[in-house]
Amino acid sequence: MNYARSPFRLLPALLCLILCHASTELSAAPPENLPEVSDKNIHLRGSYQNSKQKFESTKTGHVAFLGGSITEMNGYRPMVCEFLEKTFPETKFTFTNAGISSTCSNTGAFRTNRDVLSQGPVDLFFVEFAVNDDQDAGHSKEAAIRGMEGVIAQIRRHNPYADIVMVHFVNPSMLETIQQKKKPLSSSSHEQVAKHYQISTIDLASEVARLIDADQLTWKQYGGTHPAPFGNAICAAMIDKLLTRAWQESGPKEKHSTPDQPLDVFSFRNGRLIDVKHAKLASGWEIKVPDWESISGSKRSRFTSIPMLCAEQPGAELELDFEGTALGAFIVAGPDAGQLEVSIDGGPFKTHDLYHHYSKGLHYPRTVVFSSELKPGKHQAKIRVSPESSSPGHAARIMYFTGN
Known part of the structure; x- marks a missing residue:
């Protein structure tokens, strides 16, 4: 079994390989007295012949x-990996775990x-963001669609x-919404994307x-x-029930149809990370690995060795030339997180608070979108640290800028 390398650094990659393998072994015995799942909340759309034929004919497969x-956790993912290995025992799978907590x-x-x-073409792809779009990001319908469609x-x-399965997990507030015969905003927005692209969904929340x-x-x-x-x-x-049913069908390998128009013309279909080295630093900014030992708040080891674009004083300025319809920043925001003022193409400065409600005790990973409805083409942003802050500090620690 091959496991794709982590995009961060070698040690976590080796750790991930060990843990992924171990988790598959640990999940071998399913819990007893599992209730029978119904078909009601399993929505099969489109064909899954592409992945089936790839796994059977080439004896290889990339599942992400x-x-x-x-x-990211030792949860449904290793159980699905085990199911696939049992279903296709002669197939050598590469499993990519691209889960990052809080994102x-x-x-x-x-x-x-x-x-x-970056790990290569995906044959079978699973995606879940309903819970984090709800409790972490608090996304609007528009934002949830733009992310998932992207x-x-x-x-x-x-x-x-590529065959795709979308999964809707659940938290207490989403569960309460469903029990009130309503639909959670995040999962219902993602469901719109699934229907538009004819993608199957596992509505675990409703089940x-x-x-x-x-x-x-x-x-x-x-x-x-969790x-x-x-x-x-x-x-x-x-x-298991969805794929077993889908793979009982027969048919040719064929490209999945693409909608003539996106659900949202500003969805992040060209989403990308932009290296902070592209910024033109005027004053007060520095690319470095933060001295985490001297900074209060909990840290996740995934981020503690990453060079970041850092500023801690009001008035620190930079410029960034970029292309596309959106600009934001992928940051860690802790107890000292400040605010950024951003001007695009000479427009008025708009303030963006980096502090999150989880930042009080944790350097929390999040994306702050500065603008998402720009005209296609080249743009220039001016970014400065605001004198205002929701925390005792003014820190900005940017891992990447984000574009579309």
Whole structure:
């Protein structure tokens, strides 16, 4: 079994390989007394003959998973990997784990190329961002669509034969919304993207609500926002049921159709990360690995050795030439996070708060979008640290700028 290298550095890549392999071994025995999943919340759209034929004819396959901590953790992902290995025992799989805790679909669209497509064409792709678009990013319908459509469009443009499964996980507030016979904003927005691109969805959120209402499951059994093995096994069982049904069909290998028009013309279909080295630094900015030991707040090891574009004093300025319809920044925002004032093409400066409600005790990874509806073409941004702040500090720590 081959596991794709982490985009960050060698040590985590080796650790990921070990953990991914171990997690597959650990998930061998499914939890007992798992409730039977219904077809009601499994939405099969389109054909999955491309992945089936690739796995059977070439005995190789690239399967990628993109999402937040639910993807990154030892959860549904290794269970699905095990299912695939059992279904195609002669196939040598490469599994790419592109889950990064706390990240939303917007960040996902900006990092799809680096974290997924850089590993080669994807044959079968799984994506989940419903929970993080809800509780972490608090996205509007527009933002949730722009992020998810950006991911899907990039995967299909890179490989028109790629088969895709979208999964909607659930948190307490989303569960309550469903139990009130309403639809959560994040998952319903992603569902619009899935229907537009004829992509199958696993509505785990609605299935969990159904099972709880039928007294076949409790929220404690499910395990919470980050599901326990029991909850992840329910998700894996739904995916098993979807793919088993899809692969019973026969048909030719063929390119998936592409909609004539996107759902949103400003969706992040050309999302990308922009190296901070492209910035023209005027004063107060420096590219360095922050001295994390001297900075208060919890840090995630994934980010502590990455050089970042840093400023800590109001008035620090830079300029950035870029091309496309959007500009933002992928940052870590901790207890000292400040605010940035951004002017594009000589327009008025607009203030963007880097501080997040999770920043109080954690240097939290997030994407702040400065503008997303620019005219196509070349632009110039002027960025400065504001004297205003929602925290005691004024820090800005930028890993990448983001563009579209």
